[in-house]
Structure formats: structure tokens, C-alpha cells
Amino acid sequence: MGHPIRHSLSPRLHGAWIDHLGLDAAYVPLRVTEGGFERLVDGLKGGVFAGLNVTLPFKERALVLADEADEAARRAGAANLLVFSPDERIMAKNTDGLGLFYAFQQQTPHWRADQGPVVVLGAGGAARGAVAALMAGGAKDVRVLNRTLSRAEAIAADLGCSAFGWDQTERAFDGVATLVNATSGGLSGGDALPTPPPATCAGAVAMDMVYTPLKTAFLQSCEHLGYAPVDGLDMLIGQARPSFAAFYGVSPPEAVDSRAILLAALAGQV
Numbered sequence: 014m015g016h017p018i019r020h021s022l023s024p025r026l027h028g029a030w031i032d033h034l035g036l037d038a039a040y041v042p043l044r045v046t047e048g049g050f051e052r053l054v055d056g057l058k059g060g061v062f063a064g065l066n067v068t069l070p071f072k073e074r075a076l077v078l079a080d081e082a083d084e085a086a087r088r089a090g091a092a093n094l095l096v097f098s099p100d101e102r103i104m105a106k107n108t109d110g111l112g113l114f115y116a117f118q119q120q121t122p123h124w125r126a127d128q129g130p131v132v133v134l135g136a137g138g139a140a141r142g143a144v145a146a147l148m149a150g151g152a153k154d155v156r157v158l159n160r161t162l163s164r165a166e167a168i169a170a171d172l173g174c175s176a177f178g179w180d181q182t183e184r185a186f187d188g189v190a191t192l193v194n195a196t197s198g199g200l201s202g203g204d205a206l207p208t209p210p211p212a213t214c215a216g217a218v219a220m221d222m223v224y225t226p227l228k229t230a231f232l233q234s235c236e237h238l239g240y241a242p243v244d245g246l247d248m249l250i251g252q253a254r255p256s257f258a259a260f261y262g263v264s265p266p267e268a269v270d271s272r273a274i275l276l277a278a279l280a281g282q283v
């Protein structure tokens with residue numbers, strides 16, 4: 014569920030897993046108006062739906078609706094997964110951090126969360142999940158850089174990282190070793206940053222959560238500057254796996270080549 018939702022490849026991924034296992038289930042995209050989120054969740058809980066994955070811009074509001082939350086969602090202050098039980102209770106989880114680490118493992122196996130300063134661009138629900146997971150994973154110096162400084166400051170107050178606005182990019186980027194784009198700028202045709210990221214040292218990594226297109230303009234410019242690029246597809250897979258298990262009580266099938274399915278879906282969209 015999100016707004017927008019058309020870009021999401023989650024239905025393709027879950028659909029392929031459902032088909033492979035022959036489950037009597039469907040994973041459908043739901044576009045909800047910004048004001049309608051709470052009402053729709055209220056109508057779907059209580060066993061009407063198994064649950065929801067929540068995408069932009071609702072992850073923080075999703076946590077507020079929940080009766081219980083796992084540690085990752087509580088720490089982040091945002092949830093990408095709501096699991097409904099028949100007694101109307103809502104369990105909130107955050108699997109974005111698992112997805113982020115899975116993406117680094119797959120595409121830059123040498124990467125470590127504590128290899129140096131981490132700059133997270135954006136201060137929405139996905140950024141919250143990323144900052145919480147990076148700090149839990151050993152990152153010592155996490156800096157949130159956002160167009161709206163007050164939202165970055167809110168994350169800093171909650172999680173103990175530091176906050177920067179767009180007029181402070183030079184300080185924010187000093188010595189950066191890991192760069193994570195958690196803005197939706199690439200989706201809306203905007204830019205994640207007012208200026209390009211800085212040239213970098215060997216071993217630095219840049220990750221973009223946006224995967225439509227697979228090589229975003231941001232990722233291309235980072236790669237050009239010497240960062241090892243990590244695209245958003247493996248994060249999608251890594252956060253979807255625990256969601257699938259929560260909805261259907263079974264793990265996604267290992268035999269399915271999830272990345273190949275998503276690449277084919279992206280090729281079809283061109």
C-alpha cells in the first residue's frame with residue numbers, strides 16, 4: 014500500500030513466490046489517498062487481509078496504528094510491514110534494515126557498517142529504518158542529510174545520529190565511506206541532492222533504494238566518482254522475504270531466481 018504505488022515491483026516478487034508454492038493467495042498493489050490510509054487499514058484488519066506492506070509515505074503512520082511492534086520498528090519509528098490477526102490486533106514490523114544489509118552482502122561483500130562515516134539522504138520512513146539498522150549493525154557515525162532539516166533533526170533526536178540540511182552538504186559528506194539514498198527524489202524526477210556527492214576514497218559504497226530505473230541518475234554519478242554501486246533490487250528482495258513468511262507462514266521458495274524475475278519485470282517496463 015502506498016502513494017504512489019505503480020513503481021512497486023513487490024507484487025511481481027510475491028506473485029512469483031505464491032505461484033511457485035501454489036498458494037491460494039494474491040498480493041495486490043493498493044494505492045490509497047494520503048488521507049485514506051488509516052481508514053483503509055481499519056477496513057482490512059481483523060483477518061480481512063493477512064497484512065500489508067507499507068511504502069511511501071505511510072511508514073511512520075503505520076507504526077502509530079499498531080497494537081504491538083517489533084524492536085526494529087520501535088527503534089526506527091516506522092514500519093513497512095503490518096500483520097493482522099483475527100482478533101483485530103495489528104503487529105508492526107520493520108524489515109527494511111534486513112533488506113538493506115542483504116543488498117550490501119549481495120553486491121558489495123567487502124562492505125562493513127563500521128568502515129567509516131555513513132551518510133543517509135532523506136528522512137522519511139525508509140531512512141528511519143536504514144539509520145536504525147546501520148547503527149544497530151555497528152555504524153558509529155551516521156549523518157542524516159535531508160531537504161527539510163527538521164525531519165532529519167527528528168531522526169537525530171530519536172536515534173542519536175547527526176542531522177544536516179542541504180546548505181550543509183560539505184560538512185555532512187566529510188570522509189564519507191557509505192552513502193545511502195533513501196529519498197524518493199529519483200521516483201518523482203527530482204534530485205536526491207542539490208549538488209553531486211563528493212569524489213571519494215577507495216572502498217566507499219553508494220546505495221540507492223530506488224530501483225526504477227535500476228541504475229538511477231544518482232547511482233550513475235556515484236559510480237562515476239568511484240563509489241561501488243548497490244542498486245535497490247536486492248533490498249526489495251531482502252525486505253520481502255520476512256514479509257512473505259509473516260503473511261503465509263512459509264518461507265519464499267529458494268528455487269525461484271528472484272532477482273532475475275525483477276530484472277525481467279524492469280525490462281518489460283522500459
Ligand code: NDP
Pocket residue numbers: 068069070071072109112134135136137138139140159160161164195196197198200201202203204205206222223224245246248249250252
Ligand atoms: P517518504 O515519503 O517517507 O520520504 C521521502 C523522502 O524523500 C523525504 O526525506 C523527502 O524529503 C525526500 N524527497 C522527496 N522528494 C524529493 C526531492 N525531489 N528531492 C529531494 N528529496 C526528496 O518515503 P520512504 O522513506 O518511505 O521511501 C523513500 C524511497 O525509498 C522511496 O522511493 C521508496 O520507494 C524507496 N524504498 C525502496 C526500498 C527497496 O526495497 N528498494 C525499501 C524502502 C523504500 P523532505 O523531508 O524534504 O520532503
